[in-house]
Amino acid sequence: MIEILVCNGYATVQDMGRPGFRHLGVPLSGALDPVFLQLANALVQNPPTAATIEMRLVGPRLHALTPVLIALTGSVDGRIESVDGDLRPADAWASHHLRTGDTLILGEVQGGVAYLAIAGGVDVPLVLGSRSTYARARFGGLEGRQLAIGDKIKIARCPEQLGEADALRDRELRLPDPPRLDRSPIRVLAGPQREHFTTLAWSRLTSEALVVSHQADRMGLRLNGLRLDHDPRYGADIVSEAVTPGAIQVPGDGRPIVLLADCQTVGGYPIIATVIGADLPRLGHALPGQALRFVEVDLRQALAARHQTAAELAARIASLRPSHSAFDADALYAANLIDGVIDANHAA
Amino acid sequence: MKPRLRDLGDTALTLELGDRVDVALNARVIAARDALGMLPGITDVVPTYCSLTVHYDPAILSRDELAENLCRAAELTLFQGTSVGTLAARWQIPVLFGGEHGPDLATVARATGRSESSVVETLCGAELAVFMIGFMPGFPYLGELPEGLRLPRRTTPRSDVPPHSVAIAGAQAAIYPWPSPGGWHLLGQTPLRMFDLDQPERPALLAAGDTVRFAPIGKHEFADLAAAVDAGELPRAKFLAT
Numbered sequence: 131m132i133e134i135l136v137c138n139g140y141a142t143v144q145d146m147g148r149p150g151f152r153h154l155g156v157p158l159s160g161a162l163d164p165v166f167l168q169l170a171n172a173l174v175q176n177p178p179t180a181a182t183i184e185m186r187l188v189g190p191r192l193h194a195l196t197p198v199l200i201a202l203t204g205s206v207d208g209r210i211e212s213v214d215g216d217l218r219p220a221d222a223w224a225s226h227h228l229r230t231g232d233t234l235i236l237g238e239v240q241g242g243v244a245y246l247a248i249a250g251g252v253d254v255p256l257v258l259g260s261r262s263t264y265a266r267a268r269f270g271g272l273e274g275r276q277l278a279i280g281d282k283i284k285i286a287r288c289p290e291q292l293g294e295a296d297a298l299r300d301r302e303l304r305l306p307d308p309p310r311l312d313r314s315p316i317r318v319l320a321g322p323q324r325e326h327f328t329t330l331a332w333s334r335l336t337s338e339a340l341v342v343s344h345q346a347d348r349m350g351l352r353l354n355g356l357r358l359d360h361d362p363r364y365g366a367d368i369v370s371e372a373v374t375p376g377a378i379q380v381p382g383d384g385r386p387i388v389l390l391a392d393c394q395t396v397g398g399y400p401i402i403a404t405v406i407g408a409d410l411p412r413l414g415h416a417l418p419g420q421a422l423r424f425v426e427v428d429l430r431q432a433l434a435a436r437h438q439t440a441a442e443l444a445a446r447i448a449s450l451r452p453s454h455s456a457f458d459a460d461a462l463y464a465a466n467l468i469d470g471v472i473d474a475n476h477a478a
Numbered sequence: 479m480k481p482r483l484r485d486l487g488d489t490a491l492t493l494e495l496g497d498r499v500d501v502a503l504n505a506r507v508i509a510a511r512d513a514l515g516m517l518p519g520i521t522d523v524v525p526t527y528c529s530l531t532v533h534y535d536p537a538i539l540s541r542d543e544l545a546e547n548l549c550r551a552a553e554l555t556l557f558q559g560t561s562v563g564t565l566a567a568r569w570q571i572p573v574l575f576g577g578e579h580g581p582d583l584a585t586v587a588r589a590t591g592r593s594e595s596s597v598v599e600t601l602c603g604a605e606l607a608v609f610m611i612g613f614m615p616g617f618p619y620l621g622e623l624p625e626g627l628r629l630p631r632r633t634t635p636r637s638d639v640p641p642h643s644v645a646i647a648g649a650q651a652a653i654y655p656w657p658s659p660g661g662w663h664l665l666g667q668t669p670l671r672m673f674d675l676d677q678p679e680r681p682a683l684l685a686a687g688d689t690v691r692f693a694p695i696g697k698h699e700f701a702d703l704a705a706a707v708d709a710g711e712l713p714r715a716k717f718l719a720t
Contacts, residue, residue, distance in 0.1 A: 152522040152533060154673075154682035155611040257675060267615050267656055269675060322484035322492055369499055370612065370619075372524040372531030374490050396526055396612030404487035407536075432488040433536055440537075 131195040132228075132248070134281045139187035139239060142348075143252050143271035146179050148260035152395045158375060159262040159270065159391050162243045162348065162414025165309065165443055166203040170247035172447045173201030173225040173303050180251030180286070181261035183277065185244045189236025190277060194228035197295040198285065199302070201225035204244025205311075208236040223308040224453060225249075227298035241311055242415035249301070253286035264392060266349075302453040305446060315425035316409045319432060321378065322371075323400035326364040334358065335378075335402060339421040340386065346418055348392040353422065357384035358402060366399065373397040376405035376413070378424075388413055408435035481552040483545055488536055493548045495555075496528040499649065501622060503528045504609050506555045508687035512565055513551040517544070525686040526610045527619075566687040568605075568719040571653070573644050573692045574700040575666035582632070582663040586646070589629055598694055600624050601665065606651055608688040616655035616673030616682035620690055623649050635661035642667045644692065655682075666692075669703035670717065676710065683714060691719065 134141075144167065147160025161167035161184055168178040183190075189206050201224065202208065208220035213231040220226045220234060222244070228234060236246075254261050254272050263271025272281060324332065334356050345352035358380050360366045366382035373379065377389045379399040388405065389397075390413060405413060406427060416422060427435075482494045493510060496503045507525045514523065514532070519539025524531045530551075534544055575598045576583040587594045606620040613619075623646060631647045636659065639645070643654045645662035652662060655672035672683050684690065695703070706712040 149521040149533070151615075151681070153524045153611060153686065154680070155613065155615045155617050156681070157615075258678060258681065264615075267673070319485060319487060322486050369497060369527045370610070371492060371494075371526040371529045372486065372490070372533075374486050374531075374533065376487050394613060395524060396610060401486070404485075407488050429485060429488060429541065436488065436536065 131285060132198060132234075132283050133193045133195055134190050134277050134279055134283070135193050135233065136191035137277050137279055137281075139185055139189060141183050141185050141190050141277040142263040142265070142275075143181050143254050143277075144184040144262045145181040145260055146262075147391065148258055148262055148264070148270070151258050152372070155395050156258060156267075157264060157392050157395060159260065159264045159348075161245070161262075162391055163204075163245075163411035165411050165439065166243070166245050167247075168443060169223075169305065169309075169446060170201045170203040170245040171251075172450060173203070173223075173305065174199050174247050174249035175301065175303075176247060176249065176251050180247065181254060182248070182252060183246040183283075185236070185239050185246060186242065188238050189244065189246070191236065192234045194230055194232045194234070195282070196285075197230055197298055198228050199225055199249035199298040200228060200234065201247045201303075202236075202244065203247075203308075204239060205241035206236055206239045206244040208234055210234055221304075224304035225302045227295055227302060229295040242417050248283070248285055249298070251286040253284035266392065300452075300454060303450045304453050306449055306451060307446070309442070309446070311415060312412060315423040316412055317406045317427045317432065317435065318378070318403040318424045319406060319427065319429060321401035321403045323364075323368060324402060326360055326368070326400040327380070327402050328359050328361050331358040331360075331380075331384075331402065335386075336424055336426050339423050342416045342418050342420045342422060344418045346416070348390055350387045350389045350393055351413060351416060353386045353388065355421075356386075358386055359384055360400065364400070368398060368400050370396045370398040373401065374404070376407070376410045377401045378403045378405070390414065406432040406435055408432065408439045481549070483548060485541070486531060488541075490531055490533045491541060491544055491548065492529050492531040493552055494529045495552065499527050499609070499621065501607050504607060505687075508566070509555040510548075510551040511687070513554040514547060517547060520544070524610075526612070565685075566689065567685075568689045568691070569684065570691050570693050570717055570719045571644075571668050571670060572695040572699070572703060572717070573602075573666040573668050574695055574697065575644075579700075580644070580664055580666035582645075583665050586627070586629060586663050586665065590626055592626070597627065597665070600627055601646070601651070602692045602694055604691070606690045608684045608686050608690060609650075610686045611682055611684065614654075614656050614658060616684070618653055618672070618682075618684045618690070620651040620653075621649050623651060629663060631661040632663060635659055636664075639664065640667065642669070642672065644668060653684075666694075667700075669700050669707055670712075671707055677714070
């Protein structure tokens with residue numbers, strides 16, 4: 131179990147989301163970056179669907195009430211302070227053991243969103259098949275809200291080693307080649323109401339930069355910098371129909387909104403374009419003031435990108451290495467080199 | 479209008495049967511939903527006013543196979559007409575009208591040139607279709623209202639509509655499951671929960687394709703029903719019309 135000591139950012143419990151209830155108005159929710167979520171879970175040997183803590187703005191300060199193994203993914207670094215006051219670093223893209231009484235102090239989340247996984251998974255009740263927080267209707271996660279000071283977070287499946295911090299230390303893993311944030315244009319498909327917009331609006335969307343405004347949360351990002359005009363024959367309203375994360379809808383003022391994980395299930399604004407699934411995690415990392423560019427692709431390219439993302443994730447999970455093992459590949463490699471030098475000397 | 483397919487990104491496909499709010503058109507959407515059935519790889523099937531959107535996992539179900547099935551479902555609705563499917567339920571929803579529970583009843587009466595009791599009577603005399611669920615979990619869009627009750631939205635939306643409020647605007651009615659901002663006219667309140675996580679099989683009381691008739695109740699009955707709902711002693715089936 132861990133306790134939240136300080137929480138100045140926006141931290142919520144998230145997993146892979148809550149599909150299957152959108153016909154009842156229940157949003158998909160789930161991690162803004164499912165790839166980072168799955169990597170965090172892999173670093174503590176959780177199943178990919180285990181619930182983690184999604185962190186935005188700045189990470190919390192946590193106190194270990196029992197020995198735990200945690201992992202960080204994303205642009206966030208931390209340090210671990212022991213009861214005696216000893217400090218050790220807690221880098222991202224690695225797992226770290228905490229002894230009872232240790233404090234994990236996390237810094238600023240620079241890439242927009244980062245994840246903290248706990249071996250065994252965050253234990254909150256399953257609500258409609260998911261542990262993801264949906265704050266607007268106050269369900270899922272911890273009491274349907276963001277984490278706050280004094281919250282105690284239980285661990286779902288206690289590993290048998292619990293109680294032995296040294297055994298947890300031996301399970302620490304690291305990811306040698308972490309994913310880098312992609313700054314290339316975000317790939318979009320023509321949206322269901324593409325023809326409701328002028329050709330100028332479409333060419334501007336796919337060639338000029340838009341800027342993320344301060345109206346940015348888990349429901350969506352409002353974008354500034356370009357006005358996308360509706361074709362006057364259609365106007366700015368449609369009969370409400372289903373929407374999905376990644377849809378770029380444009381209300382009457384011409385300022386687009388990109389929908390994210392917690393978006394409503396239906397909407398009444400025309401959708402000019404839809405971000406492909408493979409690039410959707412990148413929207414979760416977008417910060418106010420950041421410029422975004424979009425480029426058109428077709429469905430075949432979207433599917434190819436989806437396969438590539440899945441293959442890269444699998445390769446990264448396969449590349450995880452123990453942080454301390456005597457059989458660490460780097461250590462063996464170094465040892466062989468030294469042996470080789472010694473042998474050469476003997477031969478001479 | 480001829481049915482059209484539109485891709486909503488690489489994980490959703492929308493079958494569009496028309497472009498207006500219309501009971502008969504919505505009934506065809508519901509019939510298409512019932513005809514489609516569940517294919518492996520479909521995650522959500524979302525009926526709206528005049529479209530049916532299917533969210534799918536392209537690693538399991540190809541877009542073309544889904545498109546074929548959606549087209550077949552659309553064709554079936556033309557042959558089967560718009561008969562209401564077996565999945566639909568007819569609900570009788572108890573409502574306490576006026577006073578603090580329906581703060582806009584007097585305004586609506588004045589604006590429509592009726593007495594308050596005539597507004598209630600006219601509303602309760604109509605059988606309303608559940609066009610779709612959206613905006614918030616369990617929020618039903620109901621219609622169409624009798625002509626004499628149709629008003630534009632309030633000029634100033636409320637920031638806090640109380641949960642369970644029954645509201646009207648234009649040709650539509652709705653019931654708010656949660657506290658929320660809203661610009662519709664509030665006529666009353668139901669003691670029933672529109673969204674209940676204690677019923678995980680179907681947390682929303684209403685589903686698209688159901689029909690709703692409002693039934694006026696008094697203060698005492700409202701209090702009794704509300705207490706029974708809180709105690710979990712009120713089966714939903716009690717409010718199915720026979």
